[in-house]
Amino acid sequence: MSTSGGMGDDDLDGWDLPAPQGPKAHEPAPPRPATGGIAQRAMAAVRPAPVAVDYLAGLNPEQREAVETLDGPVLVLAGAGTGKTRVLTTRIAHILATRRAFPSQILAVTFTNKAAREMKQRISALVGESVEGMPWLGTFHSIGVKILRRHAELVGLRPDFSILDTDDQIRLIKQLIEAEGLDAKRWPARQFASLMDGWKNRGLTPEQVSEGEGRSFGNGKGRKLYQDYQERLTVLNAADFGDLLLLTIRLFREHPEVLKGFQDRFRFMLVDEYQDTNIAQYLWLRLLAQGNKNICCVGDDDQSIYGWRGAEVDNILRFDHDFPGAKVIRLERNYRSTAHILAAASHLIAKNEGRLGKTLFTDHDDPEAERVSVANVWDSEEEARTIGDEIEDLQRHGHALNDIAILVRASFQMREFEDRFITLGLNYRVIGGPRFYERMEIRDALAYFRATIQTSDDLAFERIVNTPKRGLGDASLKQVHALARAQNIPLMQAASLLVETEELRAKPRNTLKNLLADFARWRAQIETMRHTDLAEIILDESGYTEMWRNDRSADAPGRLENLKELIRSMDEFESMAGFLEHISLVMDRDSGDGSDDAVSIMTLHSAKGLEFDTVFLPGWEEGLFPHQRALDESGKAGLEEERRLAYVGITRGKKRVRIRFTANRRVHGMWQTSIPSRFLDELPEEHVEVAEQSSSYGGYGSSGMGPYGASRFDTRDPFAGGNSYSTPGWQRAQRSRENGGGGFSEGGGSFGRKGASRGGPKTIEGELVAKSVTETASAYSVGERIFHLKFGYGRVASIDGNKLTIEFEKAGRKKVLDSFVEAV
DNA sequence: CCGTCACAGCTTTTT
DNA sequence: GCTGTGACGG
Numbered sequence: 001m002s003t004s005g006g007m008g009d010d011d012l013d014g015w016d017l018p019a020p021q022g023p024k025a026h027e028p029a030p031p032r033p034a035t036g037g038i039a040q041r042a043m044a045a046v047r048p049a050p051v052a053v054d055y056l057a058g059l060n061p062e063q064r065e066a067v068e069t070l071d072g073p074v075l076v077l078a079g080a081g082t083g084k085t086r087v088l089t090t091r092i093a094h095i096l097a098t099r100r101a102f103p104s105q106i107l108a109v110t111f112t113n114k115a116a117r118e119m120k121q122r123i124s125a126l127v128g129e130s131v132e133g134m135p136w137l138g139t140f141h142s143i144g145v146k147i148l149r150r151h152a153e154l155v156g157l158r159p160d161f162s163i164l165d166t167d168d169q170i171r172l173i174k175q176l177i178e179a180e181g182l183d184a185k186r187w188p189a190r191q192f193a194s195l196m197d198g199w200k201n202r203g204l205t206p207e208q209v210s211e212g213e214g215r216s217f218g219n220g221k222g223r224k225l226y227q228d229y230q231e232r233l234t235v236l237n238a239a240d241f242g243d244l245l246l247l248t249i250r251l252f253r254e255h256p257e258v259l260k261g262f263q264d265r266f267r268f269m270l271v272d273e274y275q276d277t278n279i280a281q282y283l284w285l286r287l288l289a290q291g292n293k294n295i296c297c298v299g300d301d302d303q304s305i306y307g308w309r310g311a312e313v314d315n316i317l318r319f320d321h322d323f324p325g326a327k328v329i330r331l332e333r334n335y336r337s338t339a340h341i342l343a344a345a346s347h348l349i350a351k352n353e354g355r356l357g358k359t360l361f362t363d364h365d366d367p368e369a370e371r372v373s374v375a376n377v378w379d380s381e382e383e384a385r386t387i388g389d390e391i392e393d394l395q396r397h398g399h400a401l402n403d404i405a406i407l408v409r410a411s412f413q414m415r416e417f418e419d420r421f422i423t424l425g426l427n428y429r430v431i432g433g434p435r436f437y438e439r440m441e442i443r444d445a446l447a448y449f450r451a452t453i454q455t456s457d458d459l460a461f462e463r464i465v466n467t468p469k470r471g472l473g474d475a476s477l478k479q480v481h482a483l484a485r486a487q488n489i490p491l492m493q494a495a496s497l498l499v500e501t502e503e504l505r506a507k508p509r510n511t512l513k514n515l516l517a518d519f520a521r522w523r524a525q526i527e528t529m530r531h532t533d534l535a536e537i538i539l540d541e542s543g544y545t546e547m548w549r550n551d552r553s554a555d556a557p558g559r560l561e562n563l564k565e566l567i568r569s570m571d572e573f574e575s576m577a578g579f580l581e582h583i584s585l586v587m588d589r590d591s592g593d594g595s596d597d598a599v600s601i602m603t604l605h606s607a608k609g610l611e612f613d614t615v616f617l618p619g620w621e622e623g624l625f626p627h628q629r630a631l632d633e634s635g636k637a638g639l640e641e642e643r644r645l646a647y648v649g650i651t652r653g654k655k656r657v658r659i660r661f662t663a664n665r666r667v668h669g670m671w672q673t674s675i676p677s678r679f680l681d682e683l684p685e686e687h688v689e690v691a692e693q694s695s696s697y698g699g700y701g702s703s704g705m706g707p708y709g710a711s712r713f714d715t716r717d718p719f720a721g722g723n724s725y726s727t728p729g730w731q732r733a734q735r736s737r738e739n740g741g742g743g744f745s746e747g748g749g750s751f752g753r754k755g756a757s758r759g760g761p762k763t764i765e766g767e768l769v770a771k772s773v774t775e776t777a778s779a780y781s782v783g784e785r786i787f788h789l790k791f792g793y794g795r796v797a798s799i800d801g802n803k804l805t806i807e808f809e810k811a812g813r814k815k816v817l818d819s820f821v822e823a824v
Numbered sequence: 825c826c827g828t829c830a831c832a833g834c835t836t837t838t839t
Numbered sequence: 840g841c842t843g844t845g846a847c848g849g
Contacts, residue, residue: 112838141839166839185845241839309837410835605836627835645836668834669840 055093055126059083066296066329067091070100070268073289073323074296075316079360080345080651081336081611084298088270089119091296092134093126101267107288108137108270115272115609116142136266140281144244147251147262154255155247156234164233164240169193172236176228180221187218196226200242201310203249203280206230245280252287263291274299274319278310286322295323301356302349305605305645307637308630317356334362336611338369340687341657345650347684352640372650373658374620374680375691380413383618383660384420390658391426391599394614401427403613405600407649409625413618414601421599431602441548445566448538452522453577455492462491468547470515476508492516518542527813531576535567575813604649615653620646620661620677646679658691659683780823787824 056064066076066087078084092108095101110116116138123134136143152159164172173189173196195217199209206227214223233239239247252259269289271277274297277285289295297319304313320326334342342360349355377383391404406417414430421428447463466472483503484494498504499513522538529537539545548560573579600612619625626642634641650657665674780786784796786806794808807813 139839144839244839305836306838308835412834603836624835629835666840 055090055097059087059090060333062329062331062333063087063090066298066331067094069296069327069329070095070098070294072293073319073326075274075319075323075326075328076296076298076331077316077328077356077358078298078300078331079334079358080300080303080648081334082331082360083333083335084300084331085119085122085272087331088272088296088298089122089126091270092123095268096127103134104136105265105267106134106136106270107143107266107268108134108272109140109143109285110137110272111139111276113139113142115139119272140284141241141244144248144284147248148239148244151251151255151258154258155251157239157247158237160237162236162238164238166193169240172232173225173229176225176232177218179228180218180225182218182221192217192222192225195222196229197242198310199226200240200246201278201280203246203283205246205250242280245284249280249283249287252284259287260291262288267292267294269295271295271297272299275301275304275313275316276306276311277315279312279315282312282315282322289323293323300358302352302358302644303608303648305608305641305648307634307641313354317354330358332358332360334360336654337362337651338364338366338655340369340371341650341653341655343687344372344657344683345647347687348643348650348679348682349647351682352643354640370656371687371689372683373656373689373691374683375658375660376676377660377662379662379664380416380619380666381420383662384416387417387616387618387658387660388420388424388426390616392424399613401597401599404616405602405607405610405612405614405652406616406618407602407604407607407652409604409619409627409645411603413624417601417618427596427598428601429596429598431600431606441560441563442566444544445535445539445563448542448544449535449576449579451492452519452538453526455490455519455523461495464542464544465491465515468543470511470543472508472511472515476504476512479503480512492519526576531573531579532567532570535570535576539563539567604645607652608648611652611654613654614656614658615649616658616660617646617649618660618662619665620659620680621665621674622677623667623675624665625677626679643679643682785824787822793824 056067059067060083063083063086066074067090070091076084076087078087088108092106095106096103108119110119120134120137123137135146138146148155148157148161149159152161170189170193173192174184177184177187177189177192195213199213206223209223209226214220214226216222218225233243252262266288269285271285276299285295285297297316299316301313301316304311304316307313315322320328337345339362342362346360375386377386387406391401394404395401406414408414408417418428418430420426444464444467447461451461451464462477465477480491480495480498483489483498484491487494487497489497495512496516499509499516504512518541522534522541525534525537545560545563548563570576570579600610622628625646626639630638630642632638659680661676661680662674664671666672780796780799782796782798785793786796787793794806797805797807797813799805805813
């Protein structure tokens with residue numbers, strides 16, 4: 001294969017070095033010079049390897065050393081923002097450029113598919129189109145599957161073995177627990193799944209599980225269950241995620257000739273995020289690396305935040321012991337953050353013991369740079385509101401929302417921000433949200449709803465056109481597609497044209513006709529019927545529910561449950577369109593093209609590897625961050641991992657890091673006075689600015705002021721706010737006040753959730769809204785034409801206090817607060 | 825087979 | 840306080 005030769009001088013000369021920092025979700029691929037055609041690339045392959053290697057030019061000495069030290073084990077300790085990904089990708093480019101190996105002889109492992117994808121992109125940016133020739137760049141698991149499929153018989157599986165998802169796994173375990181005559185309630189399958197997961201993470205087969213641990217579950221039957229489980233899997237011709245590694249290890253151990261083959265194949269091995277490897281992964285790597293020993297691991301012990309799922313920081317701490325003669329290279333020059341941010345992060349992480357120890361430094365010397373800001377707010381609602389205001393302020397100053405992120409410790413913290421941002425009309429995206437919406441049956445159901453509401457939703461229509469099976473197969477669909485493409489119209493429209501012709505055979509034609517009629521009927525009921533009822537009708541009349549009811553597989557009941565849950569969750573919304581819009585906001589994180597400008601909301605965990613100009617870190621309170629459970633369950637180690645999490649959070653910021661903590665937070669539904677996070681005191685005074693928020697209520701700990709204290713009211717009044725007079729939100733509020741409406745209700749939003757179920761201080765807001773309703777009637781009148789920032793133009797259909805029902809020209813009928821519309 | 829009631833749990837998450 | 844799950848009864 002000649003792909004390695006595809007990188008000629010031409011490809012390298014014009015390569016514009018990407019910013020030397022970690023991957024960023026929405027970072028565009030670095031510009032790649034136009035490459036010649038196939039002939040030119042083939043010619044380049046014949047030319048001598050490029051000598052004056054331009055791709056090394058922008059590297060600092062340490063990075064360069066990490067790239068060029070190809071022989072023997074290398075550990076690259078890459079602090080946050082020191083160009084880790086760049087080193088990895090350049091190293092691969094270097095191996096290829098110097099002809100040390102073909103692309104197919106390089107093993108490069110990452111933890112996530114996302115990371116693998118990004119690495120592929122960056123490498124192809126470096127070397128041209130030849131990345132298709134890197135079949136062994138992927139996650140531990142995907143590479144494990146690849147190896148196992150080739151040699152499945154040797155570990156008792158057929159090559160077409162299936163991979164169990166967590167759901168299947170749990171269901172299977174439950175059966176086994178019951179088969180053992182154990183009380184399924186006392187011994188939850190879920191718990192056993194995580195126990196077994198832990199064993200698999202440590203590379204333990206059933207025989208290797210220690211007596212005590214084996215006995216810790218199911219009246220001493222833990223090990224037996226593990227054994228049964230594995231036997232069942234073999235019978236089922238299936239493997240779970242852990243097996244993808246464990247079975248590969250077993251394959252290597254029991255069949256040295258197979259191992260030898262892979263050792264010879266992989267001339268160079270690269271491992272990303274080495275601090276996150278567990279023992280199984282370490283064993284897997286070590287077996288392979290015993291061949292030519294050219295293994296390069298890149299990681300940062302200070303960013304090890306996955307101890308709870310089996311990651312062994314020890315792997316990185318012991319690297320030179322495990323791989324004798326290893327060269328350790330430290331990358332300490334940070335290209336990402338300001339000196340203040342770096343100092344804050346370094347000072348904090350220095351409190352941890354047992355680090356390999358790195359000292360990050362930077363040349364950034366901007367006297368204007370903002371210090372790390374720390375501010376106290378009353379509660380999480382105010383936290384969301386003030387951060388929303390600050391974001392609007394940044395936006396007004398020309399900052400892109402894409403460059404702003406809110407990083408939370410726990411995902412329940414996200415909701416408040418979402419609610420607030422919906423109210424503000426501030427575009428946001430949630431990264432790493434619930435998996436619920438990714439489930440097949442949920443996606444199917446949503447596809448039905450989408451196709452009902454939006455005739456042009458091709459993807460939705462395509463998804464369900466033959467689900468359940470209606471006999472609308474490839475042949476018929478092809479015709480619909482052809483017509484749609486030819487006339488440049490949506491699929492449904494094309495389909496309705498098509499059924500009037502003789503193009504299709506009678507049977508599929510009628511089926512399609514009926515389906516289209518169904519959609520038309522459902523569509524006609526949108527206005528008149530409760531959306532939850534309609535949703536149920538759609539799923540029933542389409543035969544979708546039936547399909548699952550007739551399905552005898554183990555997970556069919558679960559899917560029906562999920563569908564019910566979906567309808568139940570719709571009830572929170574005022575319309576199907578509102579619901580779908582919400583879903584798409586929640587869903588689009590992954591599928592989203594990233595082209596929209598939006599604030600990112602995510603957990604600290606999923607923020608690793610990303611970077612943003614401005615980072616908000618809310619919720620720095622004892623119990624939440626550091627999380628109580630981490631402290632309870634893992635003690636000092638837990639605290640240190642939490643501290644690393646804080647370090648990760650701070651080092652995501654390039655220019656601005658703003659830490660927030662509340663004085664009160666609802667914990668398990670109960671209002672509690674928060675204690676500021678100990679991490680706050682571990683920040684260096686001289687690099688921190690304790691922000692004087694206009695919304696000061698007297699400071700944390702001021703006595704005698706419950707959540708309903710009078711001062712709270714003041715702080716909540718945006719018109720008293722000192723620093724937000726020109727924010728878009730303030731202006732909208734201002735307009736609405738002129739119009740006589742209550743300016744800042746939470747519950748209404750545009751189409752958002754009903755606020756009724758909220759307790760606590762929310763009530764105050766409820767009262768406030770109520771007051772404004774009774775005191776001032778809406779300034780609008782029926783039939784008046786208005787403009788809404790999110791939904792565009794429309795006419796007032798009816799008025800209920802400060803709530804208007806608007807017939808929007810584009811978005812349809814929606815209930816909105818009069819605060820958010822203006823007369824035109 | 826479905827609906828209702830009571831009860832437990834309630835961090836982070838990829839594959 | 841809320842939500843998901845499991846048992847039980849109609």
